Amino acid sequence: MNPVLANALLNFETGIVLWVGITFVLFFVLLKKFAWGPVLQALEQREKSIQESLDSAEKAMSRAEEISKKNDEALRQAEVEAQRLRKEAKEEAEKIRVDIIEKSRSEAEAVRDQTLASIEQEKQKAMLELRSHVAELALEAASKILNAELDEKKNKKLVDDFIDGLSKN
Amino acid sequence: MVKTLRIAFLFCLLLMLGGFNANAEVDTETPIEPAQEVDILSKMGDRYYIEFEGLFKFYLPRIIISDGLHFYSSTKSAMNSGVFQDQFYFENPQAFEAGVSGPVSYTLVHTDDGRPVMLDMSISKHVVWFWLSGLLTLLIFGRLANKYKSGIGRETAPRGAGMNFAEVMIVYLRDEVVKSNIGEEKYLKFAPYLLSCFFIILFMNLFGLMPWGQTPTADISVTAALAITTFFMVNLNGTKDYWKHVFAMPGVPKLMLIIMIPVEILGLFTKPFALAIRLFANMLAGKMLILSMLGMIFIFMGMYGTGVGLGSGIIWVSFTLFIYALKVFAAFLQAFIFTMFSALFIGMALEDHSHDHHHEEEPDGLQPATHL
Numbered sequence: 001m002n003p004v005l006a007n008a009l010l011n012f013e014t015g016i017v018l019w020v021g022i023t024f025v026l027f028f029v030l031l032k033k034f035a036w037g038p039v040l041q042a043l044e045q046r047e048k049s050i051q052e053s054l055d056s057a058e059k060a061m062s063r064a065e066e067i068s069k070k071n072d073e074a075l076r077q078a079e080v081e082a083q084r085l086r087k088e089a090k091e092e093a094e095k096i097r098v099d100i101i102e103k104s105r106s107e108a109e110a111v112r113d114q115t116l117a118s119i120e121q122e123k124q125k126a127m128l129e130l131r132s133h134v135a136e137l138a139l140e141a142a143s144k145i146l147n148a149e150l151d152e153k154k155n156k157k158l159v160d161d162f163i164d165g166l167s168k169n
Numbered sequence: 170m171v172k173t174l175r176i177a178f179l180f181c182l183l184l185m186l187g188g189f190n191a192n193a194e195v196d197t198e199t200p201i202e203p204a205q206e207v208d209i210l211s212k213m214g215d216r217y218y219i220e221f222e223g224l225f226k227f228y229l230p231r232i233i234i235s236d237g238l239h240f241y242s243s244t245k246s247a248m249n250s251g252v253f254q255d256q257f258y259f260e261n262p263q264a265f266e267a268g269v270s271g272p273v274s275y276t277l278v279h280t281d282d283g284r285p286v287m288l289d290m291s292i293s294k295h296v297v298w299f300w301l302s303g304l305l306t307l308l309i310f311g312r313l314a315n316k317y318k319s320g321i322g323r324e325t326a327p328r329g330a331g332m333n334f335a336e337v338m339i340v341y342l343r344d345e346v347v348k349s350n351i352g353e354e355k356y357l358k359f360a361p362y363l364l365s366c367f368f369i370i371l372f373m374n375l376f377g378l379m380p381w382g383q384t385p386t387a388d389i390s391v392t393a394a395l396a397i398t399t400f401f402m403v404n405l406n407g408t409k410d411y412w413k414h415v416f417a418m419p420g421v422p423k424l425m426l427i428i429m430i431p432v433e434i435l436g437l438f439t440k441p442f443a444l445a446i447r448l449f450a451n452m453l454a455g456k457m458l459i460l461s462m463l464g465m466i467f468i469f470m471g472m473y474g475t476g477v478g479l480g481s482g483i484i485w486v487s488f489t490l491f492i493y494a495l496k497v498f499a500a501f502l503q504a505f506i507f508t509m510f511s512a513l514f515i516g517m518a519l520e521d522h523s524h525d526h527h528h529e530e531e532p533d534g535l536q537p538a539t540h541l
Contacts, residue, residue, distance in 0.1 A: 010389060011214070011390070013390045014288060014289075015232075015288055015289040015290040015291060016295060016388070016391065017393055017394045018394075019292065020296060020299055020385075020390065020391050020394035021394040023303065024299075024369070024395060024398055027303035028361065030307055031310065031311075032362075034307065034310075035306075035307065035310035035313065036314075036360060036361035036365070037314075038318050039310065039317050042314075042322055043317075043322075043339070045323055046323055046324070049324065
């Protein structure tokens, strides 16, 4: 057997196990302190901050959505309100128009009535005047015709009765 | 492609047919001229020197605890001290010339009666390469941690290929190995251990692929040490439930416990044992395969002459390249598997079984699927 092979392959060397075991624990402690600790902590922190910013973005998004929804709602309400106002104004204007027309018609009617009444009055007056005038004229004519005998007063009564009889007819 | 492979196969078969005699010749070659034979095994064992072949050979110090603490700068100076002697020279004293003869077996025994030393705490090349791996991990990830500390990657995105690549691996291990096995609450306690395991083992595995490099994980002592740390990690953190499942499996008849308890106790040790053997065997096999493939060139040269040897070299070198690529993959895979199973065992020890008694069977069912 090759003497070199005496220390080969399957030899379980306690000394090496001890060296590797002890130094591995040492490396582990150093790595934990100087490498893995900070790295894992940084990764966790970064992940947390990413998660936080995602969450806050989500929150901002939902808030913006809410606001825009609210705005939409307000806009819609305003539109409805405007429509209502316009409708109301239209109705009022219509009413006013109708009123004005009505009023002017009634006024015009009143004016016409008044005019008609005054015309009637004038006519009445003119009739009266005419009657008296006609009576006088008739009296004059009759006095002219009949002359002296006839009393003016008696004649006038006669003529008046005559004219009354006329107008009644 | 198929035709080429078929021709290559037939060619090999043809060469094999005439090879038995020549093969025997190789076997009978004496160890007196070790330069003549392809000594694969001597390349793979642990040594008390670091050799950069063709450049220099560096002897490592020997530390012996036997009748007190002895420290020597090299094996040769230990031999010359008169207290210890190389086992080979103890058995063949006529070959030893004081001050001239170098060590042969590197196994030291007491000069006076030849009894083996009590504890050989010498630093071997595998220990040195293990330290290099640990220092490399410390260097790479210490620098990475400084980057994170300075704010890059903490508040901003990671910068640079190295940082991104490292982060991909760390985050993958953290999420898929540590968190999925140990759970969200306790992961921070065990992630540093598992990450250390992964990267130190990975670098050790990859060192073997470098020129002059060594794979300490192809040594059972090194993988055993790593598995022992996992063993402590598992059993020091075991919950009440975990120990209850070992010593008093709930829901099992009392008589069955006579069988169950020894099996469960055995199970405590077979888990780290399997970890050690799996890593060691895989790494050693890959190494052996590469050396054997390349060794075929020299065997063929010895059997059929230089021309055939060099000609068939094309086949062996392409096979070697294939195995080499496989080894790169296996380096990552084995480091991952070691970490994965460590995490699994730790997770099992931490698990709260009170709600369900059949959880433990799951990981056991997984084990046979990992022959790699």
